[in-house]
Structures are given as structure tokens and as C-alpha cells.
Amino acid sequence: MTGQSTGQSTRQSTWYSTWYSTWHSAWKEQPLSFKLSSIIVVLVLCFGVINPFISYDPVLDVELSRRDLAPSWEYWMGTDGQGRSVALRLFKGIEAFFFPGLIAGLFAAFVGGVLGALCGYFGGWIGRSLSAVLELIDTLPRMVFLVLICTIFPPSILLISIISSVLFIPSIATIIRRKVEALGAEDYILAHVAHGFHPLKIISYHILWLQCRALLTRQMIFVFSYVLFIETALSYLGDYGVQEPYPSWGNMVAQSRISAVAWPWALPALAIIITIAALLAFGDGIARREEEVKR
Amino acid sequence: MSQIGLDHPQQKSAMLNEATIRWSLWLGSKLLRGLSLLCGASFIIYATLRSAPGDMVDLILGLNGTPEMKADLRAEFGLDLNIIEGYGRWAWRALSGDLGISITFMPGEPVLSLAGPAFLVTLSIAVVSLLCSIAVAYGLAILLGPPRPRQAFLLGPIQLLNAAPSFVVAICLAKVINELIQFQLAGGGQIPPSWYPIPTYQKITDSIAPFCFAALSISLGDGLFTDLFNALRAELMSLNESLFISAVRAKGAAVRKHLIKNLIVPTLSVFTARLPLVLSAVVIVEYIFTLDGSGYLLLQAAKNRDVPVVVGVSLFFIFAVIVMNLILDLVKALVDPREVAKGD
Amino acid sequence: MNKPLLSARNLHKVFKSPGGKQTVAIDQVDLDLYTGEVVALIGESGSGKTTLGRALLRLISLDQGQVQFLDQDLLALKGSELRQARRQFQMIFQNQQANLHPRLSVAEMMDESLVLHHPEQSAAERQSMMNTLLDQVGLSNHHDRYLASLSGGEQRRVGLARILATSPKLVVADEPTSGLDAAIKLQTIELLKTLKGESLTYLLISHDLGLVRRIADRVLVMLRGRIIEEISIQDLGMIKHHPYTQKLLEASNLGKKTDIEHTQYKNASIEDVRGHSIGCHYCSLCPLLANTPELKDLCYSQRPTLTQQVACFSLSKERELV
Numbered sequence: 001m002t003g004q005s006t007g008q009s010t011r012q013s014t015w016y017s018t019w020y021s022t023w024h025s026a027w028k029e030q031p032l033s034f035k036l037s038s039i040i041v042v043l044v045l046c047f048g049v050i051n052p053f054i055s056y057d058p059v060l061d062v063e064l065s066r067r068d069l070a071p072s073w074e075y076w077m078g079t080d081g082q083g084r085s086v087a088l089r090l091f092k093g094i095e096a097f098f099f100p101g102l103i104a105g106l107f108a109a110f111v112g113g114v115l116g117a118l119c120g121y122f123g124g125w126i127g128r129s130l131s132a133v134l135e136l137i138d139t140l141p142r143m144v145f146l147v148l149i150c151t152i153f154p155p156s157i158l159l160i161s162i163i164s165s166v167l168f169i170p171s172i173a174t175i176i177r178r179k180v181e182a183l184g185a186e187d188y189i190l191a192h193v194a195h196g197f198h199p200l201k202i203i204s205y206h207i208l209w210l211q212c213r214a215l216l217t218r219q220m221i222f223v224f225s226y227v228l229f230i231e232t233a234l235s236y237l238g239d240y241g242v243q244e245p246y247p248s249w250g251n252m253v254a255q256s257r258i259s260a261v262a263w264p265w266a267l268p269a270l271a272i273i274i275t276i277a278a279l280l281a282f283g284d285g286i287a288r289r290e291e292e293v294k295r
Numbered sequence: 296m297s298q299i300g301l302d303h304p305q306q307k308s309a310m311l312n313e314a315t316i317r318w319s320l321w322l323g324s325k326l327l328r329g330l331s332l333l334c335g336a337s338f339i340i341y342a343t344l345r346s347a348p349g350d351m352v353d354l355i356l357g358l359n360g361t362p363e364m365k366a367d368l369r370a371e372f373g374l375d376l377n378i379i380e381g382y383g384r385w386a387w388r389a390l391s392g393d394l395g396i397s398i399t400f401m402p403g404e405p406v407l408s409l410a411g412p413a414f415l416v417t418l419s420i421a422v423v424s425l426l427c428s429i430a431v432a433y434g435l436a437i438l439l440g441p442p443r444p445r446q447a448f449l450l451g452p453i454q455l456l457n458a459a460p461s462f463v464v465a466i467c468l469a470k471v472i473n474e475l476i477q478f479q480l481a482g483g484g485q486i487p488p489s490w491y492p493i494p495t496y497q498k499i500t501d502s503i504a505p506f507c508f509a510a511l512s513i514s515l516g517d518g519l520f521t522d523l524f525n526a527l528r529a530e531l532m533s534l535n536e537s538l539f540i541s542a543v544r545a546k547g548a549a550v551r552k553h554l555i556k557n558l559i560v561p562t563l564s565v566f567t568a569r570l571p572l573v574l575s576a577v578v579i580v581e582y583i584f585t586l587d588g589s590g591y592l593l594l595q596a597a598k599n600r601d602v603p604v605v606v607g608v609s610l611f612f613i614f615a616v617i618v619m620n621l622i623l624d625l626v627k628a629l630v631d632p633r634e635v636a637k638g639d
Numbered sequence: 640m641n642k643p644l645l646s647a648r649n650l651h652k653v654f655k656s657p658g659g660k661q662t663v664a665i666d667q668v669d670l671d672l673y674t675g676e677v678v679a680l681i682g683e684s685g686s687g688k689t690t691l692g693r694a695l696l697r698l699i700s701l702d703q704g705q706v707q708f709l710d711q712d713l714l715a716l717k718g719s720e721l722r723q724a725r726r727q728f729q730m731i732f733q734n735q736q737a738n739l740h741p742r743l744s745v746a747e748m749m750d751e752s753l754v755l756h757h758p759e760q761s762a763a764e765r766q767s768m769m770n771t772l773l774d775q776v777g778l779s780n781h782h783d784r785y786l787a788s789l790s791g792g793e794q795r796r797v798g799l800a801r802i803l804a805t806s807p808k809l810v811v812a813d814e815p816t817s818g819l820d821a822a823i824k825l826q827t828i829e830l831l832k833t834l835k836g837e838s839l840t841y842l843l844i845s846h847d848l849g850l851v852r853r854i855a856d857r858v859l860v861m862l863r864g865r866i867i868e869e870i871s872i873q874d875l876g877m878i879k880h881h882p883y884t885q886k887l888l889e890a891s892n893l894g895k896k897t898d899i900e901h902t903q904y905k906n907a908s909i910e911d912v913r914g915h916s917i918g919c920h921y922c923s924l925c926p927l928l929a930n931t932p933e934l935k936d937l938c939y940s941q942r943p944t945l946t947q948q949v950a951c952f953s954l955s956k957e958r959e960l961v
């Protein structure tokens with residue numbers, strides 16, 4: 001994507017300086033919102049990845065003598081009603097949605113992309129019946145269906161995230177399908193057919209990978225943020241998500257019902273808001289960038 | 296056919312007839328579509344029920360089920376039949392208004408009489424918040440005019456805050472109001488004012504405040520407002536600039552009338568597209584403000600593992616979305632009959 | 640005469656628009672291409688040239704007809720056989736951007752083609768082959784460029800290099816010089832000529848008669864889906880042509896496109912049940928009918944077949960006599 005700006009001059013230089021200069025010039029052009037949101041997204045990613053390596057025992061953390069402490073150097077975000085460090089719990093709470101969200105996002109983007117491409121490229125009988133099934137899934141109200149699933153099956157956040165990713169497949173598939181249909185009418189795709197490429201290669205590489213990856217990334221991020229939303233919501237409700245004493249942003253927010261002070265619930269609420277906003281802005285930014293590059 | 300003039304009465308009636316046929320065909324196809332969607336979606340729910348691990352009846356009734364209750368439940372869900380026949384039996388009963396009875400949450404109460412009124416509350420919250428957001432979005436769009444770079448400073452933060460999930464907004468709202476009131480109460484020990492949303496409230500008829508707060512947090516959350524604002528503003532701008540409007544303006548005709556007529560369809564589309572999401576959001580927000588709508592009912596029933604109630608409420612949601620879509624399609628077609636003329 | 644490289648018989652293609660209207664794009668066309676020759680297909684836009692070119696390469700399905708390429712029945716090929724066969728016939732698209740993928744660099748695209756068509760080669764061999772090919776088309780240091788940063792001529796040449804990577808036997812070139820300025824046009828023509836060599840066959844689709852005169856051996860004229868005249872390049876402009884060809888030549892001598900409106904042909908001759916006209920498509924505009932009014936009925940009601948290399952009742956007879 002950034003090749004045209006570097007061209008010949010950088011061919012002699014080392015790979016990392018090339019990489020750095022392209023990256024740097026690309027970064028400078030981005031709007032402020034994209035910069036901020038990508039910083040937050042990277043932070044969440046890093047925290048999510050290192051999370052499993054940091055052990056945390058929520059029971060040992062209870063220490064009533066230091067309850068409801070205001071934020072200080074020792075406890076950055078204060079302590080909650082049971083004397084647990086809010087900052088540590090906030091950090092640990094990422095675990096509850098991080099991997100499920102990642103799995104759900106990847107799954108939805110992959111399946112949605114493939115189905116959408118198949119519908120769009122082949123059309124006809126297969127395409128129509130596939131899109132009928134997808135439309136059917138789309139009529140299910142997401143939240144309500146998830147509650148139903150939780151009532152019937154033993155609830156686990158992984159199950160919830162998989163189901164929610166399935167619920168998102170139709171909308172992703174529709175978006176990809178439109179894109180593929182539009183591309184299928186373009187001459188350069190016909191040129192690839194004429195050149196003798198396998199149709200599967202054209203769909204998967206020339207169309208999906210080269211032309212739809214920004215869209216798919218955006219949708220993936222969207223599903224991730226939905227899993228974050230649904231996990232926190234269910235944990236807030238307290239029956240299906242992460243249960244006390246294990247931390248989740250949702251059940252931390254639920255402390256608003258009992259907490260005497262604001263920070264144990266307001267900071268997690270803020271974290272939810274900022275993270276979701278950053279995720280969405282990041283996804284939009286990627287899609288917008290890709291569109292600009294195209295012109 | 297295309298050459299027929301309208302002067303001859305006979306031909307005119309022929310045209311009329313053709314129009315009626317086309318309309319009824321269109322309506323029929325829409326109805327058929329809605330019906331098949333309803334069947335399909337309810338089948339998914341039924342299949343989910345059937346695929347529950349272990350014996351579903353034991354799961355539902357727990358330890359306290361009598362043998363008759365078990366037999367009853369088996370019959371209701373058609374558990375002794377294969378999945379297709381069972382679905383047929385269950386769907387038929389559901390269609391004739393028998394959604395079963397509540398088991399644990401409100402034992403003995405028919406699900407229909409629980410879910411029906413509750414759903415009206417939910418639907419009205421959703422519709423009110425959507426309509427208000429649309430109205431405010433249009434107002435702001437007209438006020439701000441076409442996008443300018445400076446507005447980013449105003450709109451950026453709004454969009455950022457608007458990304459918050461509605462339930463977080465609701466919690467914050469509830470909490471803030473709670474604090475405010477407590478502050479006042481500490482001063483004088485008065486009775487809480489009538490708009491006080493949370494603990495004193497018993498029934499929906501007692502106070503409209505929780506309803507308003509719920510609608511407010513729905514509008515402020517989930518990016519609803521910014522999405523609507525962006526979509527409707529783009530629509531408004533493109534329409535405003537379109538040649539069509541300038542032609543009308545040149546003729547000196549009333550622009551506003553044309554604008555409104557041309558905005559109805561996109562607005563309805565936005566409304567239809569957003570309704571399912573808003574309905575989902577209402578579920579938790581109702582729970583926070585303890586409004587006895589179907590979201591509250593759903594979550595309470597789910598807490599008590601009351602499967603018939605949960606299923607009944609889910610069916611209501613599906614039914615409502617499909618019916619709303621049908622109605623909106625019809626309105627759209629009435630405003631802009633080209634849809635019908637195209638035919639399927 | 641030796642066996643044709645490609646021979647098509649009785650090709651027929653009707654497009655149906657959603658409104659139920661039918662347009663005959665290819666109307667019972669017969670066509671032979673011999674190894675090493677350059678055949679130009681001329682005609683105004685909308686005459687079905689592009690459709691015919693694409694149909695011959697199986698990019699558009701045909702309603703009827705046979706296409707024989709070497710010894711293969713082209714229309715019967717499927718799946719991997721078809722893809723195998725495709726490397727022997729390639730197409731240069733009219734839209735120069737269509738020859739390239741917008742998100743791949745020149746080198747990536749070339750490599751992709753080489754991997755596809757020469758899977759046995761090592762990476763180093765591919766690299767050297769890519770360099771040779773790009774040198775051949777005069778783009779030796781454009782490896783890292785993308786579609787957006789190439790000029791129209793360069794885009795075409797990348798397309799050419801890519802096509803050459805498959806070492807094809809037949810190239811259908813659809814308006815290979817449209818949208819290029821004069822100098823680049825000349826360059827492209829020279830390039831096409833040099834690349835041709837001995838065994839490559841071109842089917843050149845163009846309404847640029849200058850280009851046609853430069854490189855073609857034989858010219859086919861198309862009018863509304865039919866081939867109405869076949870001219871060897873020595874005869875072009877030297878003999879009495881079909882009135883439509885005449886019109887095309889005159890227009891090109893004046894340096895403009897034909898000013899015949901496509902709609903003018905409509906409803907001219909007698910139509911069959913499906914509304915497709917049967918008679919000569921040119922009958923309503925034909926100057927020859929003024930001299931030979933006795934042919935009028937025939938021209939309006941019967942399709943002239945390609946005899947004596949022209950599909951015209953009056954001219955065929957004349958040439959027969961000569």
C-alpha cells in the first residue's frame with residue numbers, strides 16, 4: 001500500500017529504515033482520533049496478551065482495612081468496598097472478554113467473508129438459498145437470543161461469544177457480498193479469469209484478501225466490541241457472565257449498587273466507554289484509510 | 296399495453312385493475328416473506344430448545360416437577376415427536392395464543408398475559424427513543440448545515456461519548472440522579488419528587504420518569520444518535536444539493552414539501568434498520584430502571600430458569616420486528632409506489 | 640490452405656435486459672484465424688466486437704455455436720482443462736486499468752502470473768524471466784510501482800508483459816491504443832509488432848483504422864452482430880466496399896468516428912417473431928438501393944450471407960461477375 005511513496009530511493013537502505021520511514025509518514029497523516037484510538041487499541045491488545053501470565057487471586061486481594069481508598073500512588077485507581085485494588089482488577093478484567101472476543105471476531109469475519117464471497121461470486125441458486133438462511137439468522141434479536149441460550153445451556157463466556165459471532169455472520173456476509181458483486185462486474189476481475197487463475201484463488205486472494213481485508217478487519221473489531229459489550233452486560237446482570245469474586249468490567253460496574261464511593265464502578269464504566277469508542281473509531285479509521293489509498 | 300391512454304373509461308378501469316393486482320401481488324409476496332421468516336426464526340428457537348443438553352423437562356422443572364407437569368410440558372413442546380412434527384405442534388399452539396404457562400417466575404400465569412402487556416412497554420420505549428433521536432438528529436443537522444472541519448471539535452466528543460453501551464449510560468444516569476436526590480434529601484428529608492426514577496417506584500402507571508430515563512439512555516448509548524445523525528445528515532445534504540430540488544426551487548414550488556416527501560423513505564429505512572438493535576438495548580436498560588417491560592420480564596425469568604416465559608418473550612420480539620418491517624414496507628410503498636411497480 | 644488456429648462456426652449470443660428486451664450481440668458469426676496473422680475486427684461501438692472477442696475466449700457464454708481452438712472444442716472445456724487452455728489465448732482489455740490489480744505491485748503481479756504458468760521454475764528463474772519480460776516491454780525499473788502511479792501506456796505494457804508470461808498463441812487485443820496520446824500510441828503499435836514474432840496471432844478489436852492499416856493482415860467488418868465484409872489489407876480502400884465499410888473508411892479519413900446513430904438501424908427491415916431484424920441491417924441507409932431498386936424486397940426480408948467476402952446482395956453479384 002505504501003510502496004508508491006518510497007519507490008526507488010529506499011531500495012538501497014536497510015529494511016528497518018524503509019519500514020520506519022513508511023510507517024512514520026503514514027502515521028503523520030492520520031487524524032488525531034485515529035492516532036488516539038489506535039494507541040488505546042494497542043494498549044488493550046498488549047494488556048490482553050500479557051494478562052494470562054500475571055496471576056491474581058481475587059480472594060487473597062480482599063483486605064477490609066483498606067477499603068474505599070481514594071486513588072493514590074499505591075493504588076492508582078483506589079480500592080473498592082472490599083479493599084481490592086481497582087487498577088489491578090480493571091487490568092485483570094480484560095481477560096474476561098479478550099480471547100473470547102478475538103475468537104468471535106476472527107470466526108465471524110472468516111465465515112462471514114467466505115459466505116459473502118460465495119453468495120456474491122456465484123449468485124444464482126446457491127447464493128439465494130444461502131442469503132435466505134442468513135436473513136433468517138438476522139431476524140433473531142441478538143440480546144434476547146443470547147439470554148435464551150444462557151437459560152438453556154450452561155452459560156460460559158466462550159459459548160456466548162461464539163453464538164454472538166454467529167449472529168453477526170449475516171451482516172458481515174451481506175457487506176462482503178455487495179462488495180464482491182460490485183467487484184465481479186469490474187473488468188480487472190474478468191482479466192484475472194482470462195489469465196487462467198483458479199476461481200477460488202480469485203475469490204480468496206484477489207477479492208477477499210486484497211480488496212476486502214479492511215472491511216473484514218473493521219467488522220472483526222466490531223464483533224470484538226460487541227463481545228466486550230455483551231460480556232460486560234451479562235456480568236453486570238450477574239447471572240451468566242463472570243461471577244464475583246473474579247473481576248470483569250461488567251461486575252465491577254455492578255458495584256454501583258452497593259459502593260459508597262464512585263471510583264470502583266465509575267472507572268470501569270469509563271474503561272468500557274473508552275475502549276468501545278476507541279475500537280469503533282479504529283475500525284472506521286482503517287476502513288477510511290483503505291478507501292483513500294484506493295483513490 | 297404501454298401505448299394505452301387514459302381517456303377511455305374502459306381502459307382506465309383495466310389500468311386500475313392491473314394496479315390492484317400488482318398491489319395485491321406485492322402485498323402477498325411481502326406477507327409470505329414475513330411468514331416464512333417467522334417460521335424460520337421460531338424454528339431456530341425450537342431447535343435450540345431441543346438441542347439442550349440432558350432432558351429438557353428436567354432442566355426446566357428442576358427437582359420440583361410433578362409427573363403431570365412433566366407430561367404437560369412434554370406435550371407442549373412436542374418432545375416425544377421428531378423435531379419437525381414437534382415444531383409443528385408447538386408452533387400451532389403458539390399461533391393459537393397458547394404460549395404455555397410460567398413455571399418458576401410467576402407460577403401458573405399464562406405466558407401470553409405476562410409477555411403481551413410487557414412487550415408493549417418495551418416497544419414504546421424503543422419507538423419513543425428512536426423517534427426522539429431522529430427528531431434531534433434532524434434538528435442538529437439542519438442547525439449545523441453541511442459538514443465543516445470545525446464541527447469536529449463539537450461532534451468528535453459527542454461521537455466518542457455516544458459509543459458507550461446504553462446500559463452503562465443508564466447506570467451512570469441512575470447513579471447521578473440518585474446522588475443528586477440524596478443530596479437534597481439530606482437537606483430537608485422530603486419525600487422524593489415524582490420524577491425520581493429508582494427505588495420508590497412500583498408500577499409503570501405511578502410515574503413516567505423511569506420510562507423517560509430509559510428512553511434517554513437508549514438514545515444516548517450504543518452510538519444510536521451519532522449513527523442516525525450521520526445517516527440522516529448525509530441524506531439531507533445530498534437531497535438538498537440534488538438537481539431535483541434545485542429544479543423544484545427554480546420553479547418556485549414549495550421545497551419543504553418535496554424535501555419531506557423525499558426524506559420519509561430514508562428515515563423509515565433508518566428506523567427499520569435500527570429497531571432490532573434498540574429493542575435489544577431496551578432489555579438491559581429496563582432491568583436497570585426496573586421497568587416492568589419484557590426485558591425485565593425476560594431477565595427475571597431467565598434468572599429463574601423459566602423457559603416458557605423466556606421463549607414466549609423471544610417469540611414476541613421476533614414477531615414484533617417482522618411485523619414492524621412489514622408495516623414500514625407498506626408505508627414506504629404508499630409514499631413511493633415505484634417499489635410496487637417494479638414487481639418481484 | 641492449412642488448418643486454422645481458431646475456427647468459430649455459427650456463433651450466436653442474445654442479451655436479455657431486465658425489462659425483457661432482447662439485443663442480438665452476435666448474430667450467426669463464422670470466423671477463422673490462422674497462425675501468425677493479425678486480424679482486425681472493426682465496426683462502431685455497440686456492434687458486438689468486444690462481445691465477440693470475449694466470447695471467443697470463453698469470458699462470455701454463447702447461446703449457440705462451436706469454437707475449435709487447435710484440436711480442442713473450446714466450448715466443451717471445463718474447470719482445470721479450461722484454465723490450462725487459457726494460457727494459450729490471452730486478452731488485452733480495452734480498459735487499461737483492467738489489466739492490473741489495483742493493490743498489487745508490478746513485480747507481485749508478474750510473479751503471480753509466472754507462478755501460475757510456470758510452476759516448475761525456481762524463484763531465481765522467475766526473477767530473471769520477469770526481468771526479461773519487463774525489459775521487453777520497456778518497463779525495466781518499474782518493479783515496485785502500483786497501478787495508480789503508472790501512466791495509461793505503462794499500464795497497458797504491464798498487461799502485455801503479463802500476457803507474454805504465458806507465452807500465448809492467440810492474443811485478443813481490445814482497443815489496445817484507445818486513450819493513449821499519439822506518441823505513446825505509436826510506441827505501443829511498434830511494441831505489438833515486435834512482440835508478435837512468427838507464431839503469435841492477434842485478433843485486433845479496434846475502430847482506429849490507422850492502427851489497423853499498420854499491423855493487420857486481414858480486416859473483418861462488423862455491423863450489429865454480423866460480420867458483413869472480409870477484406871485483405873492490400874484491398875482496403877482499393878475496391879468497392881460494402882456501403883457500411885465505405886462509411887467507416889470515409890469517417891476515419893476525416894479523422895472522426897462514424898456519425899451513424901445506432902438507433903437509425905432499428906425497425907428498418909422485417910422482423911421475426913422475437914423482434915430481431917432479418918434483412919440486411921443497412922437497408923434503410925443503403926445508397927446502393929437507389930441504383931438497384933429491384934433488390935429492395937430481398938434486402939429488407941432476407942439476410943445477406945458472406946459470399947465473395949461481402950454480405951451484400953448487390954456487391955456479391957457484382958464481384959461474381961468480375
Ligand code: SF4
Pocket residue numbers: 881882919920921922923925926927928934938943950951952953954
Ligand atoms: S444487402 Fe442490400 S441493403 Fe444491404 S448493403 Fe447490400 S444492397 Fe444495401
